[in-house]
Amino acid sequence: xxxIQKEDFSVGELFASLKYTAGNRSGAISTFTGLVRENDLIDxxxxxxxxxxxxxxxTEKALTTIANQAIKMFSLTAVIIVHRxxxxxxxxxxxxxGTASAHRKSAFDxxxxxxxxxxxxxxxxxxxxxxxxSENWVEQKQKDRDALKKxxx
Amino acid sequence: xxxxxxxxxxxxxxxxxELSIELAKHQVxxxxxxxxxxxxxxxxxxxxxxxxxxxxxxxxxxxTGTEREIHSGDELAFFxxxxxx
Numbered sequence: 219x220x221x222i223q224k225e226d227f228s229v230g231e232l233f234a235s236l237k238y239t240a241g242n243r244s245g246a247i248s249t250f251t252g253l254v255r256e257n258d259l260i261d262x263x264x265x266x267x268x269x270x271x272x273x274x275x276x277t278e279k280a281l282t283t284i285a286n287q288a289i290k291m292f293s294l295t296a297v298i299i300v301h302r303x304x305x306x307x308x309x310x311x312x313x314x315x316g317t318a319s320a321h322r323k324s325a326f327d328x329x330x331x332x333x334x335x336x337x338x339x340x341x342x343x344x345x346x347x348x349x350x351x352s353e354n355w356v357e358q359k360q361k362d363r364d365a366l367k368k369x370x371x
Numbered sequence: 372x373x374x375x376x377x378x379x380x381x382x383x384x385x386x387x388x389e390l391s392i393e394l395a396k397h398q399v400x401x402x403x404x405x406x407x408x409x410x411x412x413x414x415x416x417x418x419x420x421x422x423x424x425x426x427x428x429x430x431x432x433x434x435t436g437t438e439r440e441i442h443s444g445d446e447l448a449f450f451x452x453x454x455x456x
Contacts, residue, residue, distance in 0.1 A: 252456055271379055276432035313456050342455025343379035355380040358452035
């Protein structure tokens with residue numbers, strides 16, 4: 219299941235949905251939640267909000283492609299990806315990834331795989347809003363680009 | 372007619388979120404020819420390219436390169452590298 223939404227999500231409800239879909243052949247469920255964190259740069263005005271923009275139409279397709287890649291690669295029995303958009307405050311949920319499989323290695327690894335690909339391929343963009351009124355678009359990081367290399371077969 | 376969408380920082384810089392253009396008749400249009408045309412018409416877009424800002428391109432919502440042919444009815448999107456998650 220892929221969802222892009224403004225509203226907050228409940229990790230508990232998504233887990234229950236994942237477990238229901240995964241069925242009795244699944245021995246492992248792994249989940250990841252991304253949150254809005256405070257900026258850790260002491261000489262910058264405080265982060266007050268994070269804006270998430272996306273490309274409607276392409277976002278759903280891109281996440282579905284990533285999910286299908288993960289299902290095939292890790293023999294998953296269930297996948298859920300939920301990503302929020304709009305203006306979010308510190309501490310709020312941004313993204314949820316949940317995967318289910320027969321054994322734990324696939325469950326653990328597939329969550330990381332999906333997150334690494336989402337960071338590189340899913341058309342979302344983050345904008346920081348700070349306490350002095352300034353706004354700036356977050357730039358893609360080299361370490362996120364590098365993270366894809368570990369999945370090269 | 373093709374639809375062109377600009378997203379995120381690029382949209383803010385050129386102050387356009389979407390526009391429609393007619394493709395030239397009797398010649399093959401590619402992403403490259405559209406970029407050239409837009410750079411001529413919109414100085415802010417030209418500046419973005421000249422400053423060597425990375426530009427990603429999607430045609431009909433799939434990432435593609437500049438050599439891709441464009442046809443009437445296509446949707447072309449330009450945007451910076453993504454930062455979701």
